[in-house]
Amino acid sequence: MDTGLGHEADALTFLDALAREPYRYDFYQAMRRLECLYSARPRWGSALRPADEPVRLGQDPELSFPPTAIGSFDRGTGDRPARLQVRLFGLFGPNGPLPIHLTEYARDRLRHEGDPTFSRFVDLLQHRFIALFYRAWAQAQPHVNRDRPSDDRFRVYVGALIGTAPGALHGEDSVPALARLYHAGTLGRQVRNADGLAALLGDFFRVPVRIEQFVGHWMALGGRERTYLGQEGAVLGRGAVLGARVWDCQSRFRIHLGPLGLDDYEAFLPAAAGPHRRVDEGRRLRQLVDWVRFYLCGEFDWDVRLHLRRDEVPPTALGSGARLGWTTWLGTRRQPDDAADLCLDGETFVTRERVA
Structure with a gap:
């Protein structure tokens, strides 16, 4: 039989x-x-x-x-x-x-x-x-x-509600399709807020997640957006802007991950360049970027700060495979708080990796 x-x-x-x-x-x-x-x-x-x-x-x-x-x-x-x-x-x-x-x-x-x-x-x-x-x-x-699963009608129904029906996603995407369907209740809401993003990322990655809103940063102005003498709109106090950048606090947020163990901390780091790069290196950062892109559709700038538990900060030693600026701390770290020195622009790293 x-x-x-x-x-x-x-x-x-x-x-x-x-x-x-x-x-x-x-x-x-x-x-x-x-x-x-x-x-x-x-x-x-x-x-x-x-x-x-x-x-x-x-x-x-x-x-x-x-x-x-x-x-x-x-x-x-x-x-x-x-x-x-x-x-x-x-x-x-x-x-x-x-x-x-x-x-x-x-x-x-x-x-x-x-x-x-x-x-x-x-x-x-x-x-x-x-x-x-x-x-x-x-x-x-x-x-x-x-x-x-190959003949699952409800997968198509639910996916159509959140934009993941067959053929809706194009290009590279590292987030499993079933993970999006699992969070269809969050993704299907018209309002996208910080609590929803934190809950989604925390459940998917199984790490503590906190969203810091209204993070100030310098926003570069394009050539047509700058103020030049003799042009329309160059009125002091109304439309004139001095310089090539402005300070902005409403279009950027920060994702705080942790406190993390050393293994989870390294899993969120960008992929290293060179022939010794592991196949799965940088995978969690790519998934983080794809989740944020899908949830916010590129409406906000963001970065991610990794918090490493203070008792898992590795000592710096030559030949240990440490990555300068990412997993290295000179001397003996005596601060009582977790190590939160690293702040990454995930979009830049992932875009550069995929283009390469």
Whole structure:
């Protein structure tokens, strides 16, 4: 039996239990488990031919109201496919659309004559009815859609709400798509605030995060934005600006990460240049930049300050692989506070790395 999963022991255990005690399983539970076991086959209700579906579906012709959802399960042998007989839904029975005497006729032929001809003929008609009945339920269940990630409809639905539907993101992006979907509640809000960004980054990186707003910095002015004598708008106290830069406090913020251990601290550093660079070096900084870009869409300038725990500040020694200006402190550091000397412009480092 090819289940398509490679876990034959688990598959056989479930099939044996379903055949031995079918009354212990709910209809949706059993159908979902069977769909997962035969992952190489089409989903229930989507096959073009009944032969493409791993299990034949039918209904036990009974006159009583169904005490259980599933009547029986036969694993099949050789060319004979497996068969699942249900009780809760179908053409037969007191809840079925067929006249009750047809249910009685099919039941009598099956019980007293051992002749399943009429029952199997009706099963030819209702096999797809039962499969579509399950498919209608499964399409509205996000967790069932996740059973087959390549065919996950809710991933497209949720992604469309936050701008990550298929084809929405172009170019390099180091943030996993599922991480964005997990934070769809935060990313889907129209208001983007500091608390939301801090919560998002803290949950993704699993480190303490604090956002410092209104960080002052010098903003360079372009040639057309500077004041020149004789030009329109060069009025003192109204539109004239002295110099090639201005002090700005409203368009920049700072992300504080930490206190961090030395391993986490080094993980947020930019990738080193040269042939000895590790494959994953600079990955967390790239993820940080991509998160901020996606959350703010480039509306603000920002930088990141790394806080290294004071008890993990490494001593400086030649040949230890320390990086000058990033993981080196001359002498013995005696300050009682954590080391927060390093402030990085993540956008500049990541852009330079990707262009190179």
